Amino acid sequence: MTSGLRKAHKYIWLLLIIVVPVIMVFSIKDLDIFSSENNTASQLMGSKKVSLNSFENDIVKTSVFESHIEIILKSTLKNSSSIVYDMDEKGNKSNVIGQLTTAGIYNFNINSLPKGIIIYDDLKHVEITKFSFKWD
Known part of the structure; x- marks a missing residue:
């Protein structure tokens, strides 16, 4: 992995840590x-x-x-x-x-x-x- 790929990998995982819980909250909020x-x-x-x-x-x-x-x-x-x-x-x-x-x-x-x-x-x-x- 090159340094550019390592940076991209790190930022993608940090973004996923934030986005996935938000998606989960929005998906179950309408289940009542x-x-x-x-x-x-x-x-x-x-x-x-x-x-x-x-x-x-x-x-x-x-x-x-x-x-x-x-x-x-x-x-x-x-x-x-x-x-x-x-x-x-x-x-x-x-x-x-x-x-x-x-x-x-x-x-x-x-x-x-x-x-x-x-x-x-x-x-x-x-x-x-x-x-x-x-x-x-």
């Missing part, structure tokens, strides 16, 4: 995962609420309450960017509810009762699972 606070099970144990509707398959178990949705992810998904969406009347994804990462219990606050839930991989544009709720 920070606004829906995940409540732990210990926070909800004080109030025993009855679920309005529930659904279970081999991937997740979901219970809908008046003010939140509880999603129990049975095992870690192969898709690293799994986002939970609210389903509209036509069966399409509409609003972001939250993000699923590893196996565990997730609680997401909701404003209104959803028609259904879609778990979708935003990076690969693949629908992981989808189910609808029937309200009386």
Whole structure:
């Protein structure tokens, strides 16, 4: 490596140290995962609420309450960017509810009762699972 290449290499790496974290911040700021606070099970144990509707398959178990949705992810998904969406009347994804990462219990606050839930991989544009709720 010549001295000119060494200088260029040094400046490129210094620039990357600054640019990569900024790109990462801008890429996750619109995911809306920070606004829906995940409540732990210990926070909800004080109030025993009855679920309005529930659904279970081999991937997740979901219970809908008046003010939140509880999603129990049975095992870690192969898709690293799994986002939970609210389903509209036509069966399409509409609003972001939250993000699923590893196996565990997730609680997401909701404003209104959803028609259904879609778990979708935003990076690969693949629908992981989808189910609808029937309200009386």
